[in-house]
Amino acid sequence: DIQMTQSPSSLSASVGDRVTITCRASHSISTYLNWYQQKPGKAPKLLIYAASSLQSGVPLRFSGSGSGTDFTLIISSLQPEDFATYYCQQSYGTPRTFGQGTKVDVK
């Protein structure tokens, strides 16, 4: 299985902050990397697919980059509705695997 490791596991930030979350794959996965946002009691929501493509309807403050084994999700200016847990997921091979999540909470 391809292991996905996110860092940090949690972070505290304020509205307006630039937030960076990283994800590392145990093997090269090209750009087969997706990011999800999950709020308490809700299903995950696809934010970014193929490492850097913004899902329809997702605000432009979200961006993704990377290839191979190292990937980054950036929120350029954190908004109140962005406090949530973020997961990366590889779609290079099966089984599909997720990172352990990064919780973004209020500083």
Next chain:
Amino acid sequence: QVQLQESGPGLVKPSETLSLTCTVSGGSINSYYWFWIRQPPGKGLEWIGQIHYSGTTNYNPSLKSRVSILVDTSKNQFYLKLSSVTAADTAIYYCARDRLSANPSIGEFGFWGQGTLVTVSS
């Protein structure tokens, strides 16, 4: 806009079989890959497996001996069966769909159900 809705028992006894249904509305089950994903309370996400509308399946090896995913295109539904459950199978179970119609699956979970909590307990 496609919508997915999980249904099934919220409580299953140890050693029994967990059975869930995902009903798809607002779109056809045809031409897509469909998934089951679970999340133990307070923990991360685990891909259980997938099914193509044609019936082709792929399961997580960690669950392969116990899991079965089926599809009924006439009812626009697909199903999860997980046998010999233990407390470790207690989780929120989500059904999901690939972002696009493609073969093979692109593995981008673009649409999700709201999830259903299944507790394994006697």
